[in-house]
Amino acid sequence: MEIQNFEQFIKPILKNGDKFVSYECNRLLPPGENYGSIMLEVKINIRNKNGEQETINCVGKSCPPPGFLWEMFNTKVTFKKEIELYNTIIPILNDFGREHGIDKLIDFVADSKCARISLDPNSTEVDENAILLLENLKLEGYTTGDRFIGFDLESTEILLRDLATMHASVIALKLAKPEVFEKKILPYLDKHFLQEFPEDVQKESVNKILTAYKTMPECVPYLPKVEDILVDMFVNINNPPKTNEIFTTLTHNDFWVNNTMLKYVNGKPVSNKIVDFQIIEHSSLANDLVFFLYSSVELSIVENNLDNLLKYYYNCFISTLTKLGGDVSPYSYEALLEEFIHVGKSVQWTHVAYMLLPLMTLKGKVKDLADLELNDILVDEASLHDNYYKKLKFILLDFIKRGWF
Template identity: 80%
Template sequence: MEIQEFEHFIKPIIKNGDKFVSYECKRLLQPGENYGSIMLEVTIKLTNKDGKEESIHCVAKACPPVGFLWDIFNTKVTFKKEIELYNTIVPTLNDFGREHGIDKLIDFIAESKCARISLDPNSTEVDENALLLLENLKLEGYTTGDRFIGFDLESTQLLLRDLATMHSSMIAFRSAKPEFFEKKMLPYLDRHLLKEFPEDVQREAVNKVLTVLKTMPECVPYLSKVEDKILNMFVAINNPPKTNEIFTTITHNDFWVNNTMLKYVNGKPISNKIVDFQIIEHSSLANDLVFFLYSSVELSVLENDIENLLEYYYNHFISSLKKLGTDVTPYSYPAFLEECILVGKSIQWTHVVFMLSPIMTLKGKVKELADLEMTDLLVDETSLHDNYNKKLKFILLDSVKRGWF
């Protein structure tokens, strides 16, 4: 892929005296690993003032090539939001952390090097030449988990700590500096409505899920409600319920295996970097939590530890609020669980069930983004990993038990 006017684009990251020589780029991810953007591995070759050649290794994020994907991800809006996450939100929260003696409050988000929304510097509209350049986390030892299996207990706990910090930091900032939040932060966290899939696509999605659940006697009593929820998914997402305002914060809204990377030492997770912030918004923290647990955690961990994981997240959330000088009295554990119930049954159960199919689609079974059609998101059962049926069954029965369905 050729990147237009690349030399001009990277001027902000070229040090004094260095000269641009060339660049090389290749695809970073295979089809099926990401739908909302094109991800490229980029090597920039420079010469310094002594004539010695140097290289900068980055990842470039570009807009998807297909029209309907622009609609699904609302790219004209969300690409700008992601840029401002790196340029405004993260630096502001880190400054806030330093005010409370925390050197780097948000240390789990990749570094952005430069960005543009168009080749035209005066444009305010995102176009096909929009580009975001990030550090290459793979070269720092970060890896993506296995989306077919999910994270083990120790990795899940690390991710929940970071998620709790991200959520609590915005709540604490909003509480301490409400006017600044309203003027400088909230505009980048606006809700954006999702365009509904055509009725026949929604019906096909329902049929594929029901076909699997019909083979499981324990799930049969819930088939009618499953059908209703999926058919009304977009209505629910675009008309979210009124939740407890105290739990409203910055949410990732697509926090699953492929959107976070972990570094391991001797098999132990030591740090994490969250990526892909294009659909961030100001909403309930339970949106991220419920979706992450069901979509991205190893089934054996969920079966044995989900209660402990909810409490683990909550304890770190409260601890972080305290460190940032926030009164935690209103944030009781029962109120937190009620928030999870409300969000789970109104939005996130359907979200995770719909996303389970693309998450579990076998490698090599997804078309290139340029050839992708909307119906390709609904793959045949033969193209799904064996864990799909097991995970779907657990999600339904466990959510019934918790009131998330």
Template identity: 45%
Template sequence: MEVKNLKELLDKHIGDSNKIISYQTSNLLSSGENYGSILLRIQIKYQNKNGEEENADWVAKIAPPIPFLWEFFNIPVTFKKEVGVYKVIQPTLNEFGREKGIDNLIEIFAKYNGSRVSLNPNTQDVDRDAVLLMDNLKIAGFESKDRFVGFDYDCTKLLLHDLATLHASVIAFKLAKPNEFKRKILPYLSKDFFFDAGDEQLRHFMETLKGVAVRANPACAEHLPKVEERFLKIVQLYKSEVPPREPWATFIHGDLWVNNVLLKFENGKPVKHKMIDFQLIEYNSPANDVLFLLYSSVELSLLEKHVDEFLKMYHGYFIETLQKLDCDTAQFSYDSFLEECRKVVWEIQLAHLTFMHIPIFTQKGEGQDVSEFGSWTTADIEANIRRMHPVCGQKLQFIIMDFVKRGWL
């Protein structure tokens, strides 16, 4: 992919005293690893103010060139939201943390290096020349986990801690500074992604996945009508204007699974993580992020034993953060959190988890390239199901049976 006037953009953001010598771009990800954008690696050679040669390794995030994906992800709106996470939301929360005596309250976002919405200096509208520049996290030692395996116990613990910190920090800021919250953060958390597909495609997809689940565990067959009922209402659910429930409503990522998390390890243990891809952020229940992260991306063997522990772990970190930020925790009991979990499963997460089995469990190297997307057809569904990793059925049947056990389905 070519980025127009890239050198001009790099010159603007490399630093006033630095001068670009050369740069080269390459694809950062293989086909099928990301559809909401194109990620390019930019290797930059520049001269610093002392005349010395240095290197920088950045990532350029640009919109997918396909009209179907441009509309599907509502790029004109979601691109600006993602830039706002780096330029506004993170600095605002960290300033709030410093006021409470906490340095670097939120450290889970990549370093922002600059952006543009268009080559036209007289517009604020996002067009095909929009670019977001960030540090290349992989060069800094961060790595992705295998999505067919998922996160181990230590990784899950770290992620739940950081996720709880983010969710609770936004809530504490909202309660402490409601006017600033409405002005600085809430505008970026509008619901702007609306999944849309025809009934024929949805039914075909559901019938195919039902077969995958039943082959993995025939006992889940009796519960599949309820799963189908919720899945077939996915369009209405995504388009609904149900107001977020207070006081739990906060910044949610909306798509937090293996590919949107990078971890840094020391001596084999995870010590830091970075969260990426903020196109689907919105103001909603934190239970959405927690359940989607756990059930989509944690090792199945751990889920079979530790879901309750993980939920309690998240809630403990959440309360701890609220207390550090001088926020009254009386409204945020564990029972109240579990009720949020039950509600979001019924409202959206059952359908969300079911649908996301396609990108999560498509065999590596066999996903569709973005250039192949022109619609969402039954042929696409069948092709993707044939590419599924064997663990897909095991994960899907576990989700169904565990939700039944918990009274969430």
């Protein structure tokens, strides 16, 4: 694969005296592992000031091919969002952390090398030559989890800690420096995702999930309500539920197995890096939390430890907010549980139910992004992992049990 004007593009990452020699660029992920962008493995060969050859290893993120994915992810807007997350938002949060004695508050995000939205340096529009270069986390020992199985308990706790830190940091900044938040962070947190789906896709999506539930006797009594909620999701996609303002923060909105990477030492998880910030928003922290737990954690862990995991997240959230000087008195655990009721009923059950289809699609069953159409995400039964049906059943019955449905 070729990146246009590559030598000019990487000038910001070359040290004094370094000379560009060549580069190699290949696809990093197969189809089905990422939909919102094309992920690239980029090796940059340079000659340093001593005449020695070195290699800089990066991961490149480029736009999806023109077509429905470009429109679905509103790439012209969301690609800029991710760049500003690295260039503006993370530095502001880390500066804020240092003011409170925390050397690197946000240490769970990859380092950005350089980025552009177009070959034209004066352009304000994202085009097909947009690209973002990040550190290659795999070479640092980070790996993605198994999307068919999900994370174990130790890994889940690390991920919840980092998610709570991200959420609490933005809330603390918003409380302490509202003008900084409103002028330098909030402009990048508008909702900019596909807000309309073709009618045939809506019907097929609803029927796909209803058909699966009809095979589960325990779920059959709830089918009328399931259908109503699935249909309402499309009708009310532009009308998010009213939630408690105190819990609104920077949300990832796509926090699942493939969008975070863990490093293990002697089989134990020790650190994590969150990736893929294209569709960040200013919304309820419960959106990230509920979606992650039900989509990306081992089923047995969620079945037996969900309440403990919610409490663990809450304690990490309060700890970070306290360290950053925030008033924790409004943030009771009971208030957080109430937030889950609003978000679960209106948003996250449908989010998980629909996302389980691409999440559980077997490897090798997805077309290349250049050939992919929206209907192709609604794969047939033979293309789904067995755990699809187990998770689909669990999310309905557990949401009902908790009063979130």
